[in-house]
Amino acid sequence: MKAIVELMGGLHALERSGRRSIEVTIYGTRVDALLEEAGIPRGSAGIIVVGGKMVEVDYEILDGDLIQVYPPLDGG
């Protein structure tokens, strides 16, 4: 299995080793577990997108997913 989680909106600044994308190799990993493992506080994830649709933080990652995680979006 291979899936990619992209850390958007500067979230890589919180990732343990500064990675902007994380390759996921364990089937069924939940997004929140992955973020915790990467050192990113749960509250820092605002929007999680898979295939153009928003999902919840407990989404289980599937083979081939491209997942984008954004912080809460403010104005600008």
Add this chain to the structure above:
Amino acid sequence: MGRAYTGRILRVELNSGDVSVEERSDAFYRMYLGGKGIAGRHLLREIPNNADPLGPENALVFATGVLAGTNLPGFSRVVVAAKSPLTGGYGESEVGGSWGAELKRAGYDAVVITGRSYKPVYLEITRESAALRDASHLWGLTTSRCEAVLAEGFPRKPAVMCIGPAGERLVRYACIMQGDRNAAGRGGLGAVMGSKNLKAVVALGSRRVDLHDAESLTRIARWFAENYPKNPPSIALHDTGTAGLVPGLQAAAMLPTRNFSRGRFDGAESIGRLGGDWVYEVKRRGCFACPIRCKRTFVIPDGLVPSIDGLAACPEYETVAAFGSNMCVDDPSVILSANTFCNEMGLDTISAGVTMSFIMECVESGILKDETLNALGVKFGNAACVLPLLHLIVERRGIGDLLAEGSLRASQKIGGGSEAFAIHVKGQELPMHDPRGKVGVGLGYAVADHGADHMTAAHDAVFAKADGYGPKTCGPLGLTGAVSPLSLGHEKVRLYMYLQMWWDALKCLGACFFCVAPRGLLPVNMVVDAVRAATGWDYSLWEAMKAGDRAGCMARAFNTLHGHGAERDRLPSRLFSSSGDDGYAGIDPDEFDAAVHLYYEMRGWDRTSGVPGGARLHELGLDWVAEGLDAR
């Protein structure tokens, strides 16, 4: 007087050409603080209730915060305010860059300009002198050209606030530019300058800001510089600028599309490239003393899009969406070109874009038949019509003359139901944030003193989770819990009101919301520490919040005296219906109405009329404002 203030306000009377200095006391600064507080006070005291915003009786104020010109990042912004020709009420816009620092270092905290010059002039402010000079040779110049001509003869580059041809021609949403990308964009303040025959205000300082405790302030500035790289919102701004918001808002179905009728745009990926990797190399620019440098700039070597000396400022998110998704235009080159054109002409990209979306809908619906618009192919999705339409507006030619009045006035002239396509509050067009998915932003649009504005408080999403940025950083404001972005209950009203007071306090301090919690890095209490260090006052968050409340009440009182009642605190009807199958339900009108009136009540304003109550005004030390309202 608090150290770090100059104690001096420059007054310029354009009818007579008199330039003078008002000296101010410690009590004045402690009461009004700076920025919005000083601007609101002068507007309220000096502009007659029936004043024509484009007449000599209007006053124009440029006001800095106490930390302007210091090394603290994000505190050299300027509040520009006048009676707005777009809304007819309190008009305000904030602008970054270096002008605030230069004004402070030239020895002034603010500039108040009244009257109208009989010929084009500019104001030159240095440490040595402040004087009006002939601007006949500058009239008609684009903003970058005007800035370049004005810079000649100075030992180093001065900071310039100037208008372009749009302001000279009194386009009601003309802006004031500071440099090639910083705009006091909203409210038509550029037209106010144009009406006064004032082309530019140039500032060049040389004096260091006098500080009570420079060491402590430097410690805070150093902490900021060391820590912003670990703060995601700060790093995102550095990486992508505000244009980086496009993909996230598209995913969240909150990217205004087709004149706010939908929340997703098929061309989002294409326009989103303006905030990511595109064809051009990116350089970064920033405001005075700020290490984030969020102002991306494209290097244009090929001349395929307009540039100034081979550089083109990357459009901010607002511009990308206003000229992109909201018009269904997916060509980044056209958006970039429109941005450069607007900056050069001195035109607010938000109002220009939304007014153009308005006319596209008028044409497509069949309400408006106009030969010129047909010839240009004005319709959603036609990138080719964007720049020609902008030219018509700036030149006030044909239908452009009507569009230069803004969408509200245009809809009143066109009629036929076109009013429903004019997406505005108080006559000011909506920014590119869809309140159907974050209703606190809608409350902000409705009650904002200067018309629809997305920068009156942090957005709802920041407080969506108890462990999110909002609750984690706003403990000192008493905001520690989660509130649903879709809630319009009392908890949302309270959240919005506290945040708005905090942001009004920051406007009094000339602070950038991208640098201060919850949107930015600097914690709430550290802002107070910085004021203490700069001034030597025993300052507190309590006082800062009161200053914010006071500034908001003065602006509200201004609106009351100038004929704006609760009937102006309304959202466009479109927002009460759905943004499509993949979007959000419309806002509930009854819930919304109740929230607006609860907000009045929480602020100590009359629950029905929204007029600031005498008790609240006296509590804020604004006896003179209470007396003014009583005398109506």
